[in-house]
Amino acid sequence: MSYSNEYESFGGSPFAIDAARDERAAFIRKTYAHLAGAIVVFAGLLYIFCNTPAIRDPLLNLMMGGQWFIVLAAFIGVSWxxxxxxxxxxxxxxQYAGLMLYTVAEAVIFVPLVYYAWFMLGKPEMIAQAGFLTLVTFGGLTAFVFISGADFSFLRGFLMLAGVLAMGAIVVSIFFPMGDGFGLIFTIAMLGLSAGYILYDTSNVLHHYRTDQHVAASLALFASVALMFWYMIRLLMYLQSND
Structure with missing residues (x-):
C-alpha cells in the first residue's frame, strides 16, 4: 500500500522516516506541540460552551429530543x-484553520456528555479521571510505537471498516435504543478502536508523514485522543452507575 498520495506534500519535504535526524526530531516536536495546543484549546472551549446557555441548551435539546443525528451529521461534514x-x-x-475548525467541532459535540457528567450527575472528578486515563493510555501506546519503531499502517483497512460499522451502530442506536448492556459492550469496543487509531496515527508520524505536515499529523492524533476521551467518560459513567 502506497502512502505517497494520502500524505502528499506540496513542498517536497522528505518523509520523516527518510529525513535527517534533526529534521525528523523537529517535525515530531512540532507535531506533539500542536497536539498539546489543540487539547488545551479544546478544554478551554468545552468549559466555555458548557457554561454558555446559547450554545449548551440547543445541543441538550437536540439530544433529549432524539435529534442528535443532526449534530452528528454536521460533525462528520465539518470533520471531513x-x-x-x-x-x-x-x-x-x-491547514491551521482545519485544525482549529476540528478542535471547535470536537468541543461542541462533547458539550452534552460533559455537561451531563459534570453538572447533572454532579461528578466533575469523572471528567478529570477520564482525561487522566486517556492521557496515560495515549502515552503508553505512543511510547510503545516510538520504542519499537513498528509500522501499524496495516491497520488502516481494519480501522476504516470498524469505523463504518461503529457509525452504523451509532445511527441505529439513535432511532432504536438498545439498552445499557449493549452500550457498555460498544463503549469497550470503541476504546479498543481508539487505541488502534492511536497506534496507527503514531506510526504514521514516524513513517508516513512528511516533515512539513506537522499540522495534519497533530489533527489525526487529536482526533484519536478525543475519540478515546469520549468513550473513557462513557465507561466511567457506566461503571459508577453500577456502584
Missing amino acids: LADWWAHRSTSLTT
Whole structure:
C-alpha cells in the first residue's frame, strides 16, 4: 500500500522516516506541540460552551429530543472539511484553520456528555479521571510505537471498516435504543478502536508523514485522543452507575 498520495506534500519535504535526524526530531516536536495546543484549546472551549446557555441548551435539546443525528451529521461534514484543509491545502494558514475548525467541532459535540457528567450527575472528578486515563493510555501506546519503531499502517483497512460499522451502530442506536448492556459492550469496543487509531496515527508520524505536515499529523492524533476521551467518560459513567 502506497502512502505517497494520502500524505502528499506540496513542498517536497522528505518523509520523516527518510529525513535527517534533526529534521525528523523537529517535525515530531512540532507535531506533539500542536497536539498539546489543540487539547488545551479544546478544554478551554468545552468549559466555555458548557457554561454558555446559547450554545449548551440547543445541543441538550437536540439530544433529549432524539435529534442528535443532526449534530452528528454536521460533525462528520465539518470533520471531513477540516481534515481536507489540513492534509491537502498548500496554505499553512488553511491547514491551521482545519485544525482549529476540528478542535471547535470536537468541543461542541462533547458539550452534552460533559455537561451531563459534570453538572447533572454532579461528578466533575469523572471528567478529570477520564482525561487522566486517556492521557496515560495515549502515552503508553505512543511510547510503545516510538520504542519499537513498528509500522501499524496495516491497520488502516481494519480501522476504516470498524469505523463504518461503529457509525452504523451509532445511527441505529439513535432511532432504536438498545439498552445499557449493549452500550457498555460498544463503549469497550470503541476504546479498543481508539487505541488502534492511536497506534496507527503514531506510526504514521514516524513513517508516513512528511516533515512539513506537522499540522495534519497533530489533527489525526487529536482526533484519536478525543475519540478515546469520549468513550473513557462513557465507561466511567457506566461503571459508577453500577456502584
